Amino acid sequence: DTGVSQDPRHKITKRGQNVTFRCDPISEHNRLYWYRQTLGQGPEFLTYFQNEAQLEKSRLLSDRFSAERPKGSFSTLEIQRTEQGDSAMYLCASSPRVGYGYTFGSGTRLTVV
Amino acid sequence: QQQVKQSPQSLIVQKGGISIINCAYENTAFDYFPWYQQFPGKGPALLIAIRPDVSEKKEGRFTISFNKSAKQFSLHIMDSQPGDSATYFCALYSSASKIIFGSGTRLSIRP
Numbered sequence: 128d129t130g131v132s133q134d135p136r137h138k139i140t141k142r143g144q145n146v147t148f149r150c151d152p153i154s155e156h157n158r159l160y161w162y163r164q165t166l167g168q169g170p171e172f173l174t175y176f177q178n179e180a181q182l183e184k185s186r187l188l189s190d191r192f193s194a195e196r197p198k199g200s201f202s203t204l205e206i207q208r209t210e211q212g213d214s215a216m217y218l219c220a221s222s223p224r225v226g227y228g229y230t231f232g233s234g235t236r237l238t239v240v
Numbered sequence: 241q242q243q244v245k246q247s248p249q250s251l252i253v254q255k256g257g258i259s260i261i262n263c264a265y266e267n268t269a270f271d272y273f274p275w276y277q278q279f280p281g282k283g284p285a286l287l288i289a290i291r292p293d294v295s296e297k298k299e300g301r302f303t304i305s306f307n308k309s310a311k312q313f314s315l316h317i318m319d320s321q322p323g324d325s326a327t328y329f330c331a332l333y334s335s336a337s338k339i340i341f342g343s344g345t346r347l348s349i350r351p
Contacts (some may be wrong), residue, residue, distance in 0.1 A: 162341075228274075228286050
């Protein structure tokens with residue numbers, strides 16, 4: 128287990144469809160974060176988990192977005208009824224309980240057509 | 241609400257020169273001020289970080305200068321190399337919450 132894995136790497140979907148992304152964090156890391164990054168911008172925080180508990184959600188996370196981390200291991204991010212504005216890179220990161228040294232995955236690039 | 245402002249948006253530096261990227265933050269207490277480096281198709285990776293009670297931190301060719309009273313901090317890359325060409329993000333970290341990223345600086349090092 129050498130890093131954070133995200134699947135799929137790329138996803139093209141039609142507007143209105145649902146999509147689900149998966150993130151496998153570094154096994155000993157308690158915290159897991161989801162960020163969204165659009166072209167030319169910095170990552171924007173969406174939500175984070177400490178173990179299986181979702182501790183914070185951004186106002187960017189509309190009702191169409193839901194994230195889970197069952198059993199405090201992998202996490203999924205689902206987007207329902209996708210819109211063109213959802214097109215972005217979705218990044219997952221993990222960290223120890225406390226620490227600024229997040230380890231990011233390579234992201235899932237979502238394109239909504 | 242934008243809590244950290246980063247400049248410039250893009251920067252071109254000759255090989256061997258000094259690259260300087262600046263960030264200014266607003267009125268909130270943070271525990272660390274990290275810098276992340278991102279290459280195309282990859283997630284950001286931690287480069288260097290500084291605590292707010294330290295004015296400067298150096299790691300190899302990378303130095304953070306921190307001015308608490310002015311609420312500003314900067315990244316200096318000495319002897320810039322083509323391999324340093326990437327996007328750099330300053331960030332604010334609170335142990336009670338999460339990292340907030342700046343908007344990024346695209347750095348290009350000319351050979």
